[in-house]
Structure formats: structure tokens, C-alpha cells
Amino acid sequence: MTRKLFGTDGVRGKANTYPMTADMAIKIGAAAGRFFRNDGSNGHRVVIGKDTRLSGYMFENALTAGLTSTGMNVLLLGPVPTPAVGLLTTSMRADVGIMISASHNPHHDNGIKFFGPDGFKLSDAAEAEIETLIGQPIEPAQAQNIGRARRIDDGRFxxxxxxxxxxxxxxxxxxxxxxxxxxxxxxxxxxxxxxxxxxxxxxxxxxxxxxxxxxxxxxxxxxxxxxxxxxxxxxxxxxxxxxxxxxxxxxxxxxQVADGDQIMALMAGRWADDDRLNGNTLVATVMSNLGLERHLQTRGLHLERTAVGDRYVVEAMRANGFNLGGEQSGHIVMTDYATTGDGLLAGLQFLAAMIDTGAKASTLARQFETVPQMLRNVRFATGQDPLNAAGVQKSIADAEEKLTGKGRLLIRKSGTEPLIRVMAECEDDALLGHVVDDIVAEVEAAV
The missing domain is CATH 3.40.120.10 (Alpha-D-Glucose-1,6-Bisphosphate, subunit A, domain 3)
Structure with missing residues (x-):
């Protein structure tokens, strides 16, 4: 089916605006409850965490209502990091974990993302099945089988x-x-x-x-x-x-800032030196800098690229037995320790490298020279598809021809916001700016 609600990281949008409404959260909760409580028994559990957005209270209560109406028992963690939900879903023997968060977005946005019983984010196929259930009548549990909700006060500890x-x-x-x-x-x-x-x-x-x-x-x-x-x-x-x-x-x-690419380069090198980097491979997305790929090659290491989204990084890691991956945006995934990106965990690994080597942060944070990269976003309205416009397609084709052998181009729709992302890399700054400006101008004309 065509995915309408779920993007690259669950359901996301502006609070109290479709699809992020209390009514829809109840339906999402009920659909998830029916999907996971598929044997009709009363022993099924879901853990729910959230960040600190005001709307988190509303969605926490709405999801709880939908889930308990289908017989799921809800364990409420309160404000905890997303990786804590992945961890506690497994340790508390829950069928599903839910994190209420819009990650790095402003307070007026919120989102709902799911974790399976193994602590990893749900697959596209599972989310598609839940989305199908949302559009269908869902029979509630019998009165005696309504689920219970309980607060877990020590989740963050x-x-x-x-x-x-x-x-x-x-x-x-x-x-x-x-x-x-x-x-x-x-x-x-x-x-x-x-x-x-x-x-x-x-x-x-x-x-x-x-x-x-x-x-x-x-x-x-x-x-x-x-x-x-x-x-x-x-x-x-x-x-x-x-x-x-x-x-x-x-x-x-x-x-000075070290982004996810620099952090991953440091960790990949250290893990390779310790013979800990499975397959001598780092998994990252198509957004990671070309300089990272070249740096790894000099070390005899391989970079495997995926679609944008940490869930796709994790899927590739699990499919091939790799244990280190992430995104330029700062998601660092270490499956030896966690099931999803964990900012604090990655920060501790960087601090351990400082203590172990005695080096300053500035030394460790500059693992390679980046290839100049330019990223610009163009917002579009619901229902528009500017990438199909003839002028946009021509400008993209022209840019790809100009960058052949000199850099690379990536044009995509954001999975979390109504944005067209235009990204290019090239060591010729003038050419880089020229191709990006041309494409952005055509996209803006199309919207």
C-alpha cells in the first residue's frame, strides 16, 4: 500500500494538525494494539516514552486510551531518551515500544515512532500493516479485558x-x-x-x-x-x-563542531585497530561526506551507503552483521551496545578516546578533510510534486553532467517534513554553488 502516515521515522507533524491529533493518536494506538495483541490474551505490554514537548501529555494519554481499549497494558516511562525506549522495550518483555517525539524539530511538532519487541525500530512492512488497520473498524476488547496503565518511575535510572x-x-x-x-x-x-x-x-x-x-x-x-x-x-x-x-x-x-561523519570516522578507526569493526565496514547514508568515504579507503575500510534515515542504516547493519553505522546528522548506532542511535553513548565513546589517547578534542574531532558540501531546502505544499516538473528535471540532468568525475549530487524529499533537499559535493566551490543555485531556483519556480 502507499504509505501516507508513516515517514522515515514514524508519524510526524504539527501538533493538533492532521495527522498529529489526539483523535488520530487514539486510532494509531488502537491499530498498534490490535496488531500486537493478535492472540486475544491479556499479557501484552507496550512501553511509552516521550520528550519534553507540551503536546507530549496529550499524545501520551491518547495513545494510552487507544492501546488499552484493545487490551494492551501500558507502561509509562515519562521523559526519557529515545534509546531508553528501545532498551526498556526488550528488558521489560514488552511487545512494542513507542516514543513520542519529533526529535530535533521545534516544540510545535511531535511524532510517534515504534520499536518492536527486539528493541529495534519497526520495519516498513509492519508499519504498513498498522497503517492499514488505522483505516479499518477495530473491535475493542471486552470490558473485562481492557488494558491497564502503570507509571514506571525509574526508567531513566x-x-x-x-x-x-x-x-x-x-x-x-x-x-x-x-x-x-x-x-x-x-x-x-x-x-x-x-x-x-x-x-x-x-x-x-x-x-x-x-x-x-x-x-x-x-x-x-x-x-x-x-x-x-x-x-x-x-x-x-x-x-x-x-x-x-x-x-x-x-x-x-x-x-568547533564535529558532525556525525567525523565521529564515525574516529570510532571506525579505533574499532578497526582493536579488530572490533565487523566486516571492516561502516554503514552510513547517502548524505555522508565524500571525504569520509575517501578517508576509510585509505585505512582499508569500506563505507556502505543506505537511504536517509537511521532505521535504514540499522537494517543494513543487521542484514550484514555490521556493528557500527550512523548519519552525518549525528545518529551514531553501535549495535554492540544499543538498538538505535544514542547521543549520550556516542559522546561517552568520544570521551573514552580522549582519556585513552590523551589527545585534545580538536585532534580527535578532525579525522579527515571534508569535500565542500552544500545543502539547501525548499518547502512545498501538500499535494505538490515539484521534482516532476520539466524544468527541475532538466536542471538536475545538467548538474549531474557538470559534476561527472568531480563530485556528486543528491536530490530527495525529506521523510519528516515537506521539504525538497538539494545536496551537492564538489571541490570546485564555484561549480558547487552554481549547480545547487540552478536546481533550487527551478524547484522554487515549480512550487
Whole structure:
């Protein structure tokens, strides 16, 4: 079937606007409940986590209503990072996990993403089946079989202990001054606590959520605030999470940013040296910089590219037995430790490299020279398909011809927002700007 509700990372949109309405959340919950409670018994469980958006209360209650109406028992975690939901879905023997979050988006957006009983995000096929059920009448459970809801107060503490267990035994962060920016999001309590317990001097940023300030001028997509704090406080390193703490940007002692590509390059090299990198392969998306691919080749390592979305990275990793992957945007997936991207986990691995090597963050954060990359977004209205316009197609064909042997071009629709993303890489800055400007102009004319 044609997927209408589910994008690359669950269902997402503006709160109280279709499809992110309370009514639709009830239907999604009921459909998921019917899908997972397929034997009619009363032992089925779902865990629900959320970030700090105001609308999270509404969606938490609506999903709970829909799920319990079909006989599912609901375990409510409250504000926890997305990777905690993947972890606790498995450890609590639940049939499904749900995270209520729009990740790095502004507070007025929200989303619903699903995890299977193995802690990994649901497949496209499973989401398609749930979407089919949403459009059909769903028979509610008999009165005596309605599910129960229960609050789990120690979810973030269970997650914290698991995260600390991934840090090298006997290693401490004493003497390291760390700025942690939690984006006023789901990691605002657990991330500073973990760093402090491991011995770091912690400087907290973005830890005062009010329902509206998630990702607002802070976090992994707005690193300027953390950079200012690093320079003012003389910190050694900064860790910037996004709203649901599944992605990270690392800032060095000067405030310069290392994105997911640089972090993955560091980890791939270290893991290869320790004979830990399965298949000598890193999995990343088509958005990762060409410089990363060239760097890995010099190390005798391979880069396998996937479609955009950490779920597709994980699918490729699981299918081929690889254990390290991620996205330029900061999703770093280490299946030896977790089932999804985990910003805090990746940050701890970077800190471990600093302690182990004695090197400054600025040294570790510059693993390769990036090929100049330009990314521009063009918003379009519902129902439009500007990529089919003749002028757009011609400009794309012209750009591909000009970039042959010099770089690469990627044009795609965002899976989470109504945007056309135009990305090109080329070592000729003038040519790079020219081809991107031409395509953007044609897309804008088409919309």
C-alpha cells in the first residue's frame, strides 16, 4: 500500500494538525494494539516514552486510551531518551515500544515512532500493516479485558546504568571539564547525571524544559550557545544532544563542531585497530561526506551507503552483521551496545578516546578533510510534486553532467517534513554553488 502516515521515522507533524491529533493518536494506538495483541490474551505490554514537548501529555494519554481499549497494558516511562525506549522495550518483555517525539524539530511538532519487541525500530512492512488497520473498524476488547496503565518511575535510572556499563571498566572522567547541552529535551536529567557519576566536571546547558523551548537556540542543531559556554568556561569538550537524545554533535575546546561523519570516522578507526569493526565496514547514508568515504579507503575500510534515515542504516547493519553505522546528522548506532542511535553513548565513546589517547578534542574531532558540501531546502505544499516538473528535471540532468568525475549530487524529499533537499559535493566551490543555485531556483519556480 502507499504509505501516507508513516515517514522515515514514524508519524510526524504539527501538533493538533492532521495527522498529529489526539483523535488520530487514539486510532494509531488502537491499530498498534490490535496488531500486537493478535492472540486475544491479556499479557501484552507496550512501553511509552516521550520528550519534553507540551503536546507530549496529550499524545501520551491518547495513545494510552487507544492501546488499552484493545487490551494492551501500558507502561509509562515519562521523559526519557529515545534509546531508553528501545532498551526498556526488550528488558521489560514488552511487545512494542513507542516514543513520542519529533526529535530535533521545534516544540510545535511531535511524532510517534515504534520499536518492536527486539528493541529495534519497526520495519516498513509492519508499519504498513498498522497503517492499514488505522483505516479499518477495530473491535475493542471486552470490558473485562481492557488494558491497564502503570507509571514506571525509574526508567531513566535503568537507562543510565546501562549507558555507564558501556564505558571502559576502571576508566574515569576526573579532570575533564565537559559542557553537556541537552536541548531542553528528553536527556535533560539523565545525561548530566551520567557524566557526573563518571567523574567529569559538568557544565549544564539546555536543562530547563518548559514544554516550548525544546531545541530552541540549543542542542545538536544549534550549537552556538554550547560553543560560547565552552570558550567562556575553558571546557575541554562539549556534547550537544537533540530533543530526544538519539543524536549528537561533539564540540572541541575551541567550540568547533564535529558532525556525525567525523565521529564515525574516529570510532571506525579505533574499532578497526582493536579488530572490533565487523566486516571492516561502516554503514552510513547517502548524505555522508565524500571525504569520509575517501578517508576509510585509505585505512582499508569500506563505507556502505543506505537511504536517509537511521532505521535504514540499522537494517543494513543487521542484514550484514555490521556493528557500527550512523548519519552525518549525528545518529551514531553501535549495535554492540544499543538498538538505535544514542547521543549520550556516542559522546561517552568520544570521551573514552580522549582519556585513552590523551589527545585534545580538536585532534580527535578532525579525522579527515571534508569535500565542500552544500545543502539547501525548499518547502512545498501538500499535494505538490515539484521534482516532476520539466524544468527541475532538466536542471538536475545538467548538474549531474557538470559534476561527472568531480563530485556528486543528491536530490530527495525529506521523510519528516515537506521539504525538497538539494545536496551537492564538489571541490570546485564555484561549480558547487552554481549547480545547487540552478536546481533550487527551478524547484522554487515549480512550487
Amino acid at each position: 535503568r537507562y543510565a546504568e546501562r549507558i555507564k556499563s558501556t564505558f571502559p571498566a576502571g576508566m574515569r572522567l576526573d579532570g575533564l571539564k565537559v559542557v553537556i547541552d541537552c536541548a531542553n529535551g528528553a536527556g535533560y536529567k539523565v545525561a548530566p547525571g551520567v557524566l557526573w557519576e563518571l567523574g567529569a566536571t559538568v557544565i549544564e546547558v539546555g536543562v530547563s524544559p518548559d514544554g516550548f523551548n525544546i531545541n530552541d537556540g540549543c542542542g545538536s542543531t544549534n550549537t552556538g550557545l554550547a560553543a560560547d559556554v565552552i570558550r567562556r568556561e575553558g571546557a575541554d569538550v562539549g556534547i550537544c544532544l537533540d530533543g530526544d537524545a538519539d543524536r549528537v554533535m561533539i564540540l572541541d575546546e575551541t567550540g
